[in-house]
Amino acid sequence: MSASDTLSFLMAWAAAPLRVGSVAPSGATLAALMTHEVDAAAGPVLELGPGTGAFTRALLARGVKEEDLTLVEADADFAALLRRRFPTARIVECDAASIRALPLFDRPVVGAAVSGLPFRLIPPRKAMAILEGVFANMRAGGALYQFTYGRRCPIDQVVLDRLDLEVRRVGSTLRNFPPATAYCISRMNTTARWDWRYA
Numbered sequence: 001m002s003a004s005d006t007l008s009f010l011m012a013w014a015a016a017p018l019r020v021g022s023v024a025p026s027g028a029t030l031a032a033l034m035t036h037e038v039d040a041a042a043g044p045v046l047e048l049g050p051g052t053g054a055f056t057r058a059l060l061a062r063g064v065k066e067e068d069l070t071l072v073e074a075d076a077d078f079a080a081l082l083r084r085r086f087p088t089a090r091i092v093e094c095d096a097a098s099i100r101a102l103p104l105f106d107r108p109v110v111g112a113a114v115s116g117l118p119f120r121l122i123p124p125r126k127a128m129a130i131l132e133g134v135f136a137n138m139r140a141g142g143a144l145y146q147f148t149y150g151r152r153c154p155i156d157q158v159v160l161d162r163l164d165l166e167v168r169r170v171g172s173t174l175r176n177f178p179p180a181t182a183y184c185i186s187r188m189n190t191t192a193r194w195d196w197r198y199a
């Protein structure tokens, strides 16, 4: 994490604390935790709220091709920085809640999504719109990785239930400021819910 990234983050947080949600970019340990289940086989990868690109760099280190990355960032300064840093990635400067209405892919091809969005500060209705947009583009077996500084998955259980999504804890790290936990969110495994009494 460079000093200039830390400064850009602090300035972005001072301008829009609820949107940026953190005073510093994620460290390398959290970035590795968030991306270690993703590799080049994922194909197109969606990243929400990349900020200065901490998880983007980790995805590239995992072998994901830069041209397979679609980065959705609402902050204009971060989006400009991402365009300079990752020139062959697709940078979409918009609110992640609007991807539901955007023709980002012509069919559900995304193998993985990685999110730095501050879901604890996002109202349930908007969280629902964001997740609908993500999973509308996700192929079967794809998953969304999300971190939190809190003790539980930051996405409301009511929202997850409405969308038939389930959560698995990936791991935690104290080597981040603040310490963080990563979760994997995927479509519910309907075969696991099969009720044998009606078979």
Ligand SMILES: C[S@@+](CC[C@H](N)C(=O)[O-])C[C@H]1O[C@@H](n2cnc3c(N)ncnc32)[C@H](O)[C@@H]1O
Pocket: 019, 020, 021, 022, 024, 025, 026, 048, 049, 050, 051, 052, 053, 054, 055, 072, 073, 074, 075, 078, 094, 095, 096, 097, 115, 116, 117, 118
């Ligand atoms: C906590 S920072 C995480 C940045 C980066 N992923 C990291 O871990 O260092 C949250 C990021 O999400 C962006 N963001 C917040 N709400 C957003 C939204 N609704 N749509 C798109 N980006 C958003 C912020 O501008 C910021 O870049």
